[in-house]
Structures are given as structure tokens and as C-alpha cells.
Amino acid sequence: MRRIPPLAAVRVFEAAARHGNFTRAADELGMTQAAVSYQVKLLEERLGVPLFRREGRKMVLTEAGARAAPQVSHAFDTLNAAFARVRAEEEGVLVISTSNTFANTWLAWRLGSFQMAHPQMGVRLNTSDAVVDLEGGDADCAIRSGRGNWPGLTADLLLTIDFTPMVSPEFLERRGPFTPADIPHLPVISPHDPWWPVWLREAGVEVAEGPARPGVRLDSQALEGNAAIAGQGIAMLTPFFWRRDLAEGRLVRPFAQVTTRGFGYWFVAPEGRRNVHKIKRFREWLLDEIKRERPQPV
Structure with a gap:
């Protein structure tokens, strides 16, 4: 059985890590910056380790976050490719019953x-x-x-x-x-x-x-x-x-x-x-x- 954290929180972490900015992540996901911060906090509590740390006015990845981010991004790329194929197949064949x-x-x-x-x-x-x-x-x-x-x-x-x-x-x-x-x-x-x-x-x-x-x-x-x-x-x-x-x-x-x-x-x-x-x-x-x-x- 897979022990995967909530995918909504993982999705927010991936966007924040990729942009290096909570505000830009919020814009991409159609969320508020506060909602991004909340989802990241939920994920950190679930994992028991911090993923970001504050440096002045910036949020930067911790060592744990930096290790996880590339693999999480790759996983989302794989999911996107899988569903893109499904969408292409769905759009590519029209099935008519009569x-x-x-x-x-x-x-x-x-x-x-x-x-x-x-x-x-x-x-x-x-x-x-x-x-x-x-x-x-x-x-x-x-x-x-x-x-x-x-x-x-x-x-x-x-x-x-x-x-x-x-x-x-x-x-x-x-x-x-x-x-x-x-x-x-x-x-x-x-x-x-x-x-x-x-x-x-x-x-x-x-x-x-x-x-x-x-x-x-x-x-x-x-x-x-x-x-x-x-x-x-x-x-x-x-x-x-x-x-x-x-x-x-x-x-x-x-x-x-x-x-x-x-x-x-x-x-x-x-x-x-x-x-x-x-x-x-x-x-x-x-x-x-x-x-x-x-x-x-x-």
C-alpha cells in the first residue's frame, strides 16, 4: 500500500519549489498565497520535516525539500504525459452507436x-x-x-x-x-x-x-x-x-x-x-x- 501524502498538498509543493516563490505558485494554481502556505504546512506536518525555510523575505527549499522537489516534478511530468495520451486518444476517436x-x-x-x-x-x-x-x-x-x-x-x-x-x-x-x-x-x-x-x-x-x-x-x-x-x-x-x-x-x-x-x-x-x-x-x-x-x- 502506497503511503502518499495528500496530492493537493504535493501539487502545491511542486509548484512552489519549481517557481521558488509562493506568490507565483498561487497564481499558477488559482489559489491565494495564504492557501499555498497552508498546504505546504500541512505537507510538512505530515512528513515531519520542513521543506522550506525563510531567508529574509524569501522562502527557499531546505535540504529535504531540495532532494524531494526534482523527483516530485518528474512524477507530475509522468502523470501529465499519461493523461495527455488519454486526452489525445479520447479526442482522436469518435465512437457512434446506432x-x-x-x-x-x-x-x-x-x-x-x-x-x-x-x-x-x-x-x-x-x-x-x-x-x-x-x-x-x-x-x-x-x-x-x-x-x-x-x-x-x-x-x-x-x-x-x-x-x-x-x-x-x-x-x-x-x-x-x-x-x-x-x-x-x-x-x-x-x-x-x-x-x-x-x-x-x-x-x-x-x-x-x-x-x-x-x-x-x-x-x-x-x-x-x-x-x-x-x-x-x-x-x-x-x-x-x-x-x-x-x-x-x-x-x-x-x-x-x-x-x-x-x-x-x-x-x-x-x-x-x-x-x-x-x-x-x-x-x-x-x-x-x-x-x-x-x-x-x-
């Missing part, structure tokens, strides 16, 4: 442009539908789906989550035009998706209570959208994520109806770290990118 859907349908396609704009910063993207502990340091920031009410976190709305059925042109041609009432009798991708009964009921289709009918469960819009493009069935998708595939004809929307329930994708970060340089830069880039691509109301 869902598989948001990562694979939007963020992963664009994240390289952020890193290229900030070449001094590494970026690591953790994709999982689990909610990570941002305050505990599992990631620097996250993009989450929900209503934006996470205690201890600041939240910026990126986009509203809406949804509508989509299919490939080949599927539509093969199955012919169909109505919402026909959907329960057609191949549906991820029929367990809770948005299916919501959308169908808004479309005027009676949906029986109980478990969803059997089907392929994919658990990610990225997978569901690609399965729909491959002609495997009807998928419930968010138009924003698939607008390029819609524009280029890989997907079609059989119905104009789009449903939402007040959920959205949010950028979130711990309240106390919102303005950390790397988090702030990413937040600004993300909001600009979303604003540029999000359809504007007419």
Missing part, C-alpha cells in the same frame, strides 16, 4: 465524408439495436429511435419515422394490382412488425387480434428493403431511407398512404459532453446532411 437500420440504410453510406472532412479524427460505428450507456462511456454519442425523452441526454430530432408498404416492380407485375385488404393474403416480409396492423387499420382493413401469421422475420429495414427489392414480398418501409431505390425504380409504393406514430430518429449525447469538440463537429455535420436530404414541406 441501430442496424439507420446505419445500413443511411449513415454508413455517408460517414466517410465526415471522416474525410476531419482527417485528424478516427470514427468507429457500433451498430446494435441495444441501447448503450452513453453516460457510462460505452459510446460518445448515438442515433436512437423513439420520442426523444432520455433522462441525462440532449436530443436533436433528425427525422420523423413514417412507413408505408413497398414492393419491387416485378412483384407488383406478378401479383397484379392489389388493395390494402389483399395484403393479409399476400407474401409479407416481417409480418410480426408492429407497424403492419397500424397501417392496415388506418387503411380501413380489419386486423384480427393475436399473433402475426407466420413469415420471414428479418428485424431490420435494411434487410427487409433488400428482400422486397429481390421480389420476396411486401415490406413496411420508411420512404426517406429508400427514396433512391424508389427514384431508380427498384422499389414502388402501391399506396399513397403514409403512417406515423410520433416516433423519430434522434441524435443524442450526454448533457455534460454535448460541446466536446468531436461530438459537436459530428452533430453539426449530421444535422446539415439530414437537412440537405430531408424532403422540405411544400
Whole structure:
């Protein structure tokens, strides 16, 4: 077990010994000269030996103080270097947590442009539908789906989550035009998706209570959208994520109806770290990118 005197007092001694002056030490540490004198006295009492002696109006190191001062300064240099490396590593890598859907349908396609704009910063993207502990340091920031009410976190709305059925042109041609009432009798991708009964009921289709009918469960819009493009069935998708595939004809929307329930994708970060340089830069880039691509109301 280490028998180290109080580090606050040791820090004051190191500054006073380095400057050779209690006043300059106090200025460096943001303390009063009286507080410096008090901390030095505490340290001397703890060690049982004087570290400074008065010569006229000056305070000079005693023999014991002169022996200790270089080693203490070296120890503080070592601590400073260790924490400087930690700070550099902390600032040098941005860890982002987000869902598989948001990562694979939007963020992963664009994240390289952020890193290229900030070449001094590494970026690591953790994709999982689990909610990570941002305050505990599992990631620097996250993009989450929900209503934006996470205690201890600041939240910026990126986009509203809406949804509508989509299919490939080949599927539509093969199955012919169909109505919402026909959907329960057609191949549906991820029929367990809770948005299916919501959308169908808004479309005027009676949906029986109980478990969803059997089907392929994919658990990610990225997978569901690609399965729909491959002609495997009807998928419930968010138009924003698939607008390029819609524009280029890989997907079609059989119905104009789009449903939402007040959920959205949010950028979130711990309240106390919102303005950390790397988090702030990413937040600004993300909001600009979303604003540029999000359809504007007419």
C-alpha cells in the first residue's frame, strides 16, 4: 500500500519549489498565497520535516525539500504525459452507436465524408439495436429511435419515422394490382412488425387480434428493403431511407398512404459532453446532411 501524502498538498509543493516563490505558485494554481502556505504546512506536518525555510523575505527549499522537489516534478511530468495520451486518444476517436437500420440504410453510406472532412479524427460505428450507456462511456454519442425523452441526454430530432408498404416492380407485375385488404393474403416480409396492423387499420382493413401469421422475420429495414427489392414480398418501409431505390425504380409504393406514430430518429449525447469538440463537429455535420436530404414541406 502506497503511503502518499495528500496530492493537493504535493501539487502545491511542486509548484512552489519549481517557481521558488509562493506568490507565483498561487497564481499558477488559482489559489491565494495564504492557501499555498497552508498546504505546504500541512505537507510538512505530515512528513515531519520542513521543506522550506525563510531567508529574509524569501522562502527557499531546505535540504529535504531540495532532494524531494526534482523527483516530485518528474512524477507530475509522468502523470501529465499519461493523461495527455488519454486526452489525445479520447479526442482522436469518435465512437457512434446506432441501430442496424439507420446505419445500413443511411449513415454508413455517408460517414466517410465526415471522416474525410476531419482527417485528424478516427470514427468507429457500433451498430446494435441495444441501447448503450452513453453516460457510462460505452459510446460518445448515438442515433436512437423513439420520442426523444432520455433522462441525462440532449436530443436533436433528425427525422420523423413514417412507413408505408413497398414492393419491387416485378412483384407488383406478378401479383397484379392489389388493395390494402389483399395484403393479409399476400407474401409479407416481417409480418410480426408492429407497424403492419397500424397501417392496415388506418387503411380501413380489419386486423384480427393475436399473433402475426407466420413469415420471414428479418428485424431490420435494411434487410427487409433488400428482400422486397429481390421480389420476396411486401415490406413496411420508411420512404426517406429508400427514396433512391424508389427514384431508380427498384422499389414502388402501391399506396399513397403514409403512417406515423410520433416516433423519430434522434441524435443524442450526454448533457455534460454535448460541446466536446468531436461530438459537436459530428452533430453539426449530421444535422446539415439530414437537412440537405430531408424532403422540405411544400
